[in-house]
Amino acid sequence: MEKRATFSNLWLAAALVAPQLLLVFVFFYWPSGEALYWAVTLEPPFGGSNQWVGWMNFETVFADPKYWNSVRVSVIFALLTTALSLAIAVLLALFVDRRLAGHQIYKFTYFIPYALAAPAVGLAFRFIFAPDAGFVSAINRVFPNLWNPALDGTDALALIIMAQAWNMAGYNFVFFLAALQSIPRTLVEAGAMDGAGVLRRMRDIQLPLITPTLFFLVIINITDSFVNSFGIVDITTNGGPARATDLMVYKIYSDGFQGKDYSLAAAQSIVLMVLVVSLTFLQFRFIERRVHYS
Helix, strand or coil, rough: CCCCCCCCHHHHHHHHHHHHHHHHHHHHHHHHHHHHHHHCCCCCCCCCEEEECCHHHHHHCCCCCHHHHHHHHHHHHHHHHHHHHHHHHHHHHHHHHHCCCHHHHHHHHHHHHHHHHHHHHHHHHHHCCCCCCCCHHHHHHHCCCCCCCCCHHHHHHHHHHHHHHHHHHHHHHHHHHHHHCCCCHHHHHHHCCCCCCCHHHHHHHHHHCCCCCCCHHHHHHHHHHCCCHHHHHHHHHHCCCCCCCCHHHHHHHHHHHHHCCHHHHHHHHHHHHHHHHHHHHHHHHHHHHHCCCC
């Protein structure tokens, strides 16, 4: 019969756990509690104690067509960004996994985008894809007004999708490469001996074996697209033109810090948190069934 492991020094265990619990409380539970309090109260226009209003802020949010537009744009942004970033990362990882000449340099180079802050990425893409400068201006001279994120909402949405996907590609690349390198070489070599080409081995051997990693990255990328895209949107498009890139996280900022409606912004933040948790639950409930860990 196995004995249960015990830890006699409880004070030392508490001291080791306390910093992490403090960080979780200060940076998650406390802000979440404050947001919930603001969401069910209303601040008087000239100061004073908050007035209890119950679900009124949520009713105002759900009755606003601009909010539903931000939800639609956020879902499109999250799906396209996740698909593009994962596709780029898995291709880069497959190339590096083949150990081509200079593959060690590629490992470092491909990870660099993730080391950059989101505002820096947004600023870089804003100048690179400016319609009146760089290589895009040469295209616009041949095809006038083909690309103009300042005036065309589709172009603006495409711009922030490319920026976010480029920023996350390095993070995804590291995980995909680790997953590919954990596959026994004998399986790939056996496929090659049976006459399977590079693409066939990739599709039938390598990709099915890295589905747990793919599932993990889908969750991480979708969550990141909803909550960590503010910096890119703020620098590149400011939510425009005509609210074409007004993501949920950016609308929370614009309503709360620019419009000074803290209660409405708090209600939106609670809705965003519930949405992200629900999406994660649905992915674990239905998509994980298709993932094989052995």
